Amino acid sequence: MIEFAVDTTPEGIGVVTPKGRLNMSSARGLKEILDGLVSDGTSKIVVDLAETTFLDSSGLGALIAGLKAARQSGGDLRVARPTEAVLTVFKLTNLDRVLRPRDSVEGAFDA
Amino acid sequence: MGIGRHIDRQAARRLLTIRIIVLLTAILGINYVVWRWLFSVNWDAWWIAVPLVLAETYSLVDSLLFGLAMWRLKERGEPPPAPPGLTVDVLIATYNEPIELVMNTARAALAIDYPHQTWVLDDGNRADLRAAAEAEGIGWITRSSEWADRPRHAKAGNLNNALLVTEGEFLLILDADQVPSPTILDRTLGYFDDPQMALVQTPQWFVNVPEDDPLGSQAPLFYGPIQQGKDGWNAAFFCGSNAIIRREALMQLGVSRYADEVEAGVQRALRTARSVLRQARRGLDDGEVAVRRALDSIEHDIGRARRELARGEALMDVTYRFQQRVAAVRRELVASDLTALQSDLAAIAELERSADEADDGLAGVDLSALDQLSAREWSPLGAVETVQALVDAVDVDLGSEAQPIMPMATISVTEDMATCMRLHGLGWRTAYHDEVLAHGLAPEDLATMLTQRLRWAQGTVQVMFRENPLLQRRLRWGQRLMYFATMWSYLSGFAALVYLAAPIVYLTIGVLPVQAISTEFFLRLVPFLVVNQLLFFVVAAGRPTWRGQQYSLALFPVWIKSFTSAFGNVFLGRSLDFAVTPKTRQEDTGPAWHLVRPQLWAMAALVAAAVAGLVRIGTGQASAAGTTFNLLWVGFDLAIFSVIIKAARYRGFDAGAPAPIPERARRGAA
Numbered sequence: 217m218i219e220f221a222v223d224t225t226p227e228g229i230g231v232v233t234p235k236g237r238l239n240m241s242s243a244r245g246l247k248e249i250l251d252g253l254v255s256d257g258t259s260k261i262v263v264d265l266a267e268t269t270f271l272d273s274s275g276l277g278a279l280i281a282g283l284k285a286a287r288q289s290g291g292d293l294r295v296a297r298p299t300e301a302v303l304t305v306f307k308l309t310n311l312d313r314v315l316r317p318r319d320s321v322e323g324a325f326d327a
Numbered sequence: 328m329g330i331g332r333h334i335d336r337q338a339a340r341r342l343l344t345i346r347i348i349v350l351l352t353a354i355l356g357i358n359y360v361v362w363r364w365l366f367s368v369n370w371d372a373w374w375i376a377v378p379l380v381l382a383e384t385y386s387l388v389d390s391l392l393f394g395l396a397m398w399r400l401k402e403r404g405e406p407p408p409a410p411p412g413l414t415v416d417v418l419i420a421t422y423n424e425p426i427e428l429v430m431n432t433a434r435a436a437l438a439i440d441y442p443h444q445t446w447v448l449d450d451g452n453r454a455d456l457r458a459a460a461e462a463e464g465i466g467w468i469t470r471s472s473e474w475a476d477r478p479r480h481a482k483a484g485n486l487n488n489a490l491l492v493t494e495g496e497f498l499l500i501l502d503a504d505q506v507p508s509p510t511i512l513d514r515t516l517g518y519f520d521d522p523q524m525a526l527v528q529t530p531q532w533f534v535n536v537p538e539d540d541p542l543g544s545q546a547p548l549f550y551g552p553i554q555q556g557k558d559g560w561n562a563a564f565f566c567g568s569n570a571i572i573r574r575e576a577l578m579q580l581g582v583s584r585y586a587d588e589v590e591a592g593v594q595r596a597l598r599t600a601r602s603v604l605r606q607a608r609r610g611l612d613d614g615e616v617a618v619r620r621a622l623d624s625i626e627h628d629i630g631r632a633r634r635e636l637a638r639g640e641a642l643m644d645v646t647y648r649f650q651q652r653v654a655a656v657r658r659e660l661v662a663s664d665l666t667a668l669q670s671d672l673a674a675i676a677e678l679e680r681s682a683d684e685a686d687d688g689l690a691g692v693d694l695s696a697l698d699q700l701s702a703r704e705w706s707p708l709g710a711v712e713t714v715q716a717l718v719d720a721v722d723v724d725l726g727s728e729a730q731p732i733m734p735m736a737t738i739s740v741t742e743d744m745a746t747c748m749r750l751h752g753l754g755w756r757t758a759y760h761d762e763v764l765a766h767g768l769a770p771e772d773l774a775t776m777l778t779q780r781l782r783w784a785q786g787t788v789q790v791m792f793r794e795n796p797l798l799q800r801r802l803r804w805g806q807r808l809m810y811f812a813t814m815w816s817y818l819s820g821f822a823a824l825v826y827l828a829a830p831i832v833y834l835t836i837g838v839l840p841v842q843a844i845s846t847e848f849f850l851r852l853v854p855f856l857v858v859n860q861l862l863f864f865v866v867a868a869g870r871p872t873w874r875g876q877q878y879s880l881a882l883f884p885v886w887i888k889s890f891t892s893a894f895g896n897v898f899l900g901r902s903l904d905f906a907v908t909p910k911t912r913q914e915d916t917g918p919a920w921h922l923v924r925p926q927l928w929a930m931a932a933l934v935a936a937a938v939a940g941l942v943r944i945g946t947g948q949a950s951a952a953g954t955t956f957n958l959l960w961v962g963f964d965l966a967i968f969s970v971i972i973k974a975a976r977y978r979g980f981d982a983g984a985p986a987p988i989p990e991r992a993r994r995g996a997a
């Protein structure tokens with residue numbers, strides 16, 4: 217099963233950490249969490265993928281939906297620290313052309 | 328074991344026979360057409376001779392592509408057993424079909440043996456259908472609010488909407504009138520043991536069609552040898568219904584298309600943004616230094632953004648930075664220029680509106696709107712606003728679309744083929760399982776049938792123009808040719824025109840498009856025609872093929888219209904006059920002669936030409952050999968076109984088949 221850790225940094229950036237497999241059945245949970253953050257006013261979000269062991273296209277879909285919501289509220293969504301397995305999916309779908317994974321959560325909004 | 332090996336041996340022998348005939352057909356066909364081009368075109372009568380030899384070349388290519396498919400005919404036989412524990416959603420797409428018809432399908436879907444969830448995807452958003460479905464424990468889905476005021480993309484949009492609401496690993500897609508057998512999932516899920524298998528297509532078979540199939544509804548050659556041949560090249564394709572799809576394949580496709588479309592959209596927006604800026608700068612007075620500097624700075628940023636993209640930087644980083652800088656410049660400018668703002672704002676609103684109307688699925692903003700914008704005269708602030716609107720419009724959310732992820736292709740009215748071609752491009756596999764596992768309803772009147780054929784043809788030609796398979800680098804050559812073969816076959820309308828005109832021209836005015844009706848001509852042509860028919864006969868293995876051959880020529884006005892309307896749609900931005908195929912019988916108003924007027928005129932012209940030919944031979948103005956040959960040709964054309972008369976007089980299917988109602992009484996009512 218999957219768990220989601222949700223934190224807010226002192227700078228007001230939301231950090232979501234999915235722990236486990238981000239697949240068809242858990243993607244909707246992620247989407248709801250991201251939507252919730254944005255509607256509560258946190259429109260800068262980092263999704264920390266360091267503990268995500270598996271990611272499929274539904275998971276990517278949830279990330280894109282979150283990105284859309286964040287940008288529409290004037291913020292942004294960034295992904296950080298993907299595992300090798302997760303990075304493969306990014307490359308397979310060309311999504312790495314759109315979203316550049318960051319090396320750290322702290323520095324995700326630096327550049 | 329013993330029986331299995333016997334069947335294998337039989338299949339191998341059949342394939343060998345087919346390959347020998349394919350080779351013979353190819354050799355004889357090329358031999359004939361090359362000879363025609365080099366030695367027998369009557370160049371003096373080029374106006375008919377050249378069209379004829381082109382039409383013959385068209386037919387040869389058609390025959391070669393058919394032969395190529397048959398070369399790898401793949402008869403899969405018994406499917407592997409379905410593994411337990413898979414999750415499946417059965418999706419029934421409906422728009423305006425009668426509720427009882429939908430529910431009949433839904434009940435059959437509910438009764439499928441393999442564990443699954445059944446959903447009605449109601450694009451008509453009908454409360455009574457919802458009540459009926461939910462009363463029987465069937466899920467009901469309609470479009471989410473995001474679709475309001477956005478392109479709906481018909482059935483593709485309906486499925487895309489449902490994909491985000493349902494969760495099963497596999498999807499069985501059914502049209503509202505395709506009643507599934509209880510075994511449909513048990514017979515097909517086994518193919519997905521192959522982790523690269525994305526889709527299994529099964530035949531469409533219609534129950535409301537009489538033995539002689541006057542409207543050519545059954546497609547026994549297509550749902551059979553043609554799909555099996557494509558399957559041999561890993562190019563069996565999705566036909567919109569009666570197929571099982573792996574969700575992950577579709578979603579992956581959706582994400583990768585999203586990435587491509589965002590990229591294309593951003594590139595296009597940056598290009599247009601630059602020309603908008605240049606227009607604005609041209610209108611500046613020498614005194615407006617600050618404004619000029621602001622515009623220069625944005626143009627510099629555009630150049631930088633394009634360079635960053637070219638270096639392969641991630642799109643979201645580039646657009647984010649760009650947006651931030653444009654916003655900053657805009658803040659500086661707001662104070663300095665307000666005069667011409669009003670009219671600009673109206674034009675910007677127009678941009679957003681036209682982005683909503685664009686339906687080519689490519690990042691929302693359509694080209695004509697961009698052209699209009701860049702041609703306009705801009706005040707500096709208006710120009711900056713426009714640049715920002717442009718980049719925002721194609722940013723992450725593809726703002727004009729209801730969902731950023733559109734797994735089902737929306738570039739064509741036949742979303743199925745386009746989607747499948749993209750799946751193949753991503754390296755997925757498909758299978759064609761040749762067993763009827765759903766029983767559907769075909770159109771029962773000529774008008775509906777013609778609408779349906781036109782829609783299929785338009786969709787196929789649209790895909791040919793928008794994503795020509797020959798140019799898809801990610802497809803293997805065999806796959807490219809298999810997709811292209813289907814598109815090529817829809818160009819037959821033009822060839823049909825020539826095949827009609829040539830004998831008429833000879834019989835009436837005595838102009839012969841070939842140099843001579845000689846022995847050599849027959850020696851080269853007839854063997855080709857014979858082996859070509861033999862190939863049909865062998866691959867069909869008892870399935871009827873004549874109807875299909877008739878309709879491929881007799882519907883020439885439909886094929887030509889599909890080509891011209893799809894051309895107008897793709898290249899000139901015209902509407903397709905798209906129509907949903909009605910699933911119920913249209914009101915009966917007697918034989919629909921008005922729908923087939925071109926064919927009736929063609930038949931009249933053929934008959935008149937035959938009479939003229941006889942007169943000319945009687946008065947010694949024409950040769951016996953030439954006239955006989957062309958009379959036979961006219962006879963063949965008339966036999967082909969006779970199906971049109973049959974179709975126009977067809978009164979719909981009657982299961983009990985009582986005595987037919989007298990024709991005259993019917994017509995009196997019209």
